[in-house]
Every structure is written in structure tokens, then in C-alpha cells.
Ligand SMILES: O=C(O)CCC(=O)C(=O)O
């Protein structure tokens with residue numbers, strides 16, 4: 210198959226498909242661990258609860274994911290971002306391709322970035338924003354992208370405030386204080402990393418049982434904050450239970466522990482394996498705010514959490530080094546940066562090395 214054909218096939222207009230093309234037909238969506246209906250639900254935490262820190266710590270340890278309510282992000286900011294995302298994905302394919310992600314780039318429009326690890330295509334399209342979004346937005350809306358840019362700016366500002374709040378709750382639950390974090394200012398403000406906004410669109414699918422919206426993965430972040438519209442599709446894997454759906458709750462945000470928090474906490478807080486499935490009738494949309502440390506910071510297990518009985522399980526890595534490892538080894542990245550278990554005699558039960566995907 211020529212490269213040109215392959216490229217076109219990767220950008221089919223999913224909204225107009227009446228049948229699932231073979232290139233999108235997965236044999237293993239309903240396989241492996243079952244989707245669990247009657248299981249314990251993913252924790253929902255009220256951030257105004259005086260015990261929020263304890264609940265957050267418990268959720269990070271036992272699930273690696275939770276939902277937050279009363280988080281301080283105005284509902285209008287979430288609604289505006291969702292509406293802008295919807296507007297973006299409803300543009301004609303040829304127009305979205307004006308802002309296509311380049312072969313070696315990350316920003317822009319395209320298929321799921323993890324697609325290269327799988328033989329089949331995913332039933333989704335994405336738009337990734339790193340740093341300035343103006344250039345890409347202008348390609349999408351040459352006659353005026355001010356509204357989109359303002360909405361994205363406001364969303365990023367609110368997410369940055371929330372990520373600070375969440376990080377300190379999480380770190381506090383580990384007994385970590387401001388002086389222990391190299392990239393925090395004396396007032397506790399976490400220095401702004403280069404945040405990434407990932408917009409995901411999952412059109413209604415003619416054969417959802419054989420299609421995959423976004424294949425199972427962990428995020429390469431410290432934390433991910435996800436807004437999903439009112440259509441469910443996000444599932445997280447829970448040891449001994451299988452896939453558990455994270456139901457959309459109006460106004461709530463989903464928080465995922467990423468691989469870098471897993472490393473920082475020396476494996477105490479587990480990065481959660483998650484995926485997105487699709488459905489026959491509804492278009493699903495999600496917006497992920499991917500939070501990582503500033504580029505010069507090396508993440509390693511916090512010294513307060515290690516001693517001779519609990520030696521560091523991971524070697525220090527910067528965010529970009531880790532992203533490089535992930536781009537090469539995908540879900541094995543965490544075990545690649547792990548210090549030899551046999552040597553120090555400790556086993557991290559949360560290691561995803563054994564998880565088979567694709
Ligand atoms: O759409 C979702 O619910 C999941 C999105 C996601 O996992 C991601 O963007 O990393």
C-alpha cells in the first residue's frame with residue numbers, strides 16, 4: 210500500500226461511515242478482563258470536604274484515578290471548552306487536515322498518538338495543543354479564531370489552578386511539604402510546566418463492539434485532569450475486577466495518576482491503565498489536561514519516601530526523557546526506567562510491565 214493511501218485511510222471521515230472498515234476492526238475489544246458492571250465505583254471526592262486529602266491519598270493508592278467535585282473550575286469554562294472542541298471536530302476533514310500534526314511533531318490534528326503501536330486504527334480523532342495554539346487555530350479558522358483561542362487560554366488557566374490544588378493534596382497525603390519539591394516556589398506555586406491539552410473526539414460507531422476508541426495506556430504525566438462530555442466511554446482497569454467505567458457526572462472532573470507520579474511516589478501511587486470505548490449512537494468528546502514537571506526537573510522517588518528498607522525503585526528522568534522512552538517502548542516504559550528489582554529485592558506490584566496491549 211502506498212504511503213499516500215495509508216495517510217488517507219488514517220483520516221477517513223468517521224462520521225459518515227455506515228460500516229466498520231476492516232482496518233478499524235479489533236478482535237480483542239471485548240476480550241481479556243471483563244467489563245465490570247456491579248463493581249465498586251471509582252471514588253468521587255468533594256474537594257471542599259475537610260478530609261479531602263485523606264480521600265485523595267486513598268484513591269491514588271487503591272485506584273490511581275478518582276473524580277472531583279467542588280473543584281473550583283466554573284461550569285461555564287468546561288461547557289465553553291466542550292463546545293469549542295465540538296466545533297473543531299465538526300469541521301470538514303480537509304479543513305482539519307490543514308492543521309494536521311507533522312510526522313515528527315506532537316501539536317495539531319491527527320489520529321491517536323499511540324496508534325503506531327497497534328495494527329488496527331482507533332475510532333477517534335484528536336487535536337493536541339502544546340504551548341501556543343494560535344498557529345494551528347488560525348489554520349482551522351483562517352477568518353477568525355479569537356473565540357477558540359480565548360476559550361483554550363481560560364481553560365488552561367483554570368486547569369493550572371486546579372492542578373496546583375490537587376498536587377498539594379496528593380503530596381500532602383504522602384507527607385511531603387513545600388520545601389521537598391524542587392520546582393515549587395516558596396509560596397507553594399508549582400512552576401508552570403509546558404502544559405498539554407489533548408482534545409479527543411469519538412464519533413458514533415456502526416459496530417462499537419469491534420472498535421476501539423483509544424487503546425489501553427497509562428499517561429506519561431504527573432497528573433491528568435479529564436473533562437468528558439455526558440457520554441460514557443472511559444474505562445479504567447482495576448486489579449482483580451477488570452475494566453470499570455468512569456461514569457460522566459455533570460461538573461465533575463476525572464483525575465488520573467500518571468507514570469511520573471508513580472515514579473515520584475516510589476510506586477505508592479499507581480498510574481492507572483485506561484482506555485476509551487465507543488458506542489453506536491452518541492458522539493463522545495473528552496479534553497485532557499496533561500500535567501508534567503518543568504523541562505529541567507528530573508523526577509525520581511522522593512527522598513522522604515525512601516530508606517534502606519524502601520530503596521528507590523526508579524532512576525531519575527526528565528519529562529522529555531520519559532516521553533522519549535514511552536514513544537519507543539509504550540506501556541513498558543515504566544519498567545525500562547525501573548532500577549533492577551532483583552538487585553534491591555523489592556517488587557512494585559503496580560508495575561504495568563505485565564500488561565499486554567494490542
Ligand atoms: O477520552 C478519554 O476518556 C480518555 C482520553 C485519554 O486517556 C487521553 O487523552 O490520554
Ligand SMILES: [Fe+2]
Pocket residue numbers: 426427428433483
Ligand atoms: Fe490517557
